[in-house]
Amino acid sequence: MDEKTLNKSHKFPRRARLVLFLAVGAIGLTGFYLLGRTYLGGRNTMVINYLRNPAQYSDYEVQALTRCANAPFLLPSKGFIGYLWNDSFKPFNRHQGIDIFAGTDAGKTPVYAPYDGFLTREEGWRSSIIIRIPQDPLNPSQQIWLYMTHMADPEGNSFIDSAFPPGTYDKPVFTGDLLGFQGNYSGDPVRPVGVHLHFSIVRDDGSGNYLNELDIANTLDPTPYFGFELNAKVLGKSEIPRCSP
Numbered sequence: 001m002d003e004k005t006l007n008k009s010h011k012f013p014r015r016a017r018l019v020l021f022l023a024v025g026a027i028g029l030t031g032f033y034l035l036g037r038t039y040l041g042g043r044n045t046m047v048i049n050y051l052r053n054p055a056q057y058s059d060y061e062v063q064a065l066t067r068c069a070n071a072p073f074l075l076p077s078k079g080f081i082g083y084l085w086n087d088s089f090k091p092f093n094r095h096q097g098i099d100i101f102a103g104t105d106a107g108k109t110p111v112y113a114p115y116d117g118f119l120t121r122e123e124g125w126r127s128s129i130i131i132r133i134p135q136d137p138l139n140p141s142q143q144i145w146l147y148m149t150h151m152a153d154p155e156g157n158s159f160i161d162s163a164f165p166p167g168t169y170d171k172p173v174f175t176g177d178l179l180g181f182q183g184n185y186s187g188d189p190v191r192p193v194g195v196h197l198h199f200s201i202v203r204d205d206g207s208g209n210y211l212n213e214l215d216i217a218n219t220l221d222p223t224p225y226f227g228f229e230l231n232a233k234v235l236g237k238s239e240i241p242r243c244s245p
């Protein structure tokens with residue numbers, strides 16, 4: 001074999017191996033993606049149906065400022081709780097809070113304080129606030145934080161009440177105070193999210209600071225705080241999360 005032939009004889013199998021490698025990789029990734037989607041299948045359909053025609057699915061909705069049984073928190077906003085704590089949107093990623101979909105345009109559906117606390121809106125926060133609750137009503141020895149986000153339009157124009165401008169730190173708020181309105185801000189003006197409020201209960205680091213909300217391990221299951229099932233791994237995939245009479 002001369003050098004030319006030798007190179008040729010290696011070239012083809014190497015390319016074939018590459019193609020095979022890419023194909024297997026693509027199939028694997030598609031599988032992971034489908035797994036993630038399949039898991040959410042039931043609830044995705046309900047969210048899409050509700051957003052297309054909220055009036056037809058108004059029985060899905062919870063009402064703002066209502067309390068279930070003797071739960072400590074009032075519901076912060078009106079709408080369909082389409083995604084739950086512990087839902088998976090993609091593999092290795094779990095939802096740290098609940099998403100309440102208004103079924104209205106952005107900037108129309110009010111968001112209220114679910115409990116007494118102290119509100120912070122960091123500099124640069126367009127759509128988010130966090131409320132410090134010094135004594136967790138279910139575990140008074142610990143401090144917890146209530147994080148709420150998506151309160152802006154796709155360009156980042158805020159729907160947060162003017163009482164809480166960026167740079168607000170530890171301002172007292174009381175149960176039922178108006179905080180702002182639901183929006184569809186995602187950080188990407190080209191791909192806004194559906195109008196909703198993301199709400200999560202964030203753990204404290206033990207020194208008076210909130211932990212990173214993006215990790216579900218730093219959040220608490222909101223179920224006992226609202227008095228009805230909000231854990232995606234417990235509620236049936238086609239069940240509507242709401243207070244049962």
Ligand SMILES: [Zn+2]
Pocket residue numbers: 083095097098099197198199
């Ligand atoms: Zn969310």
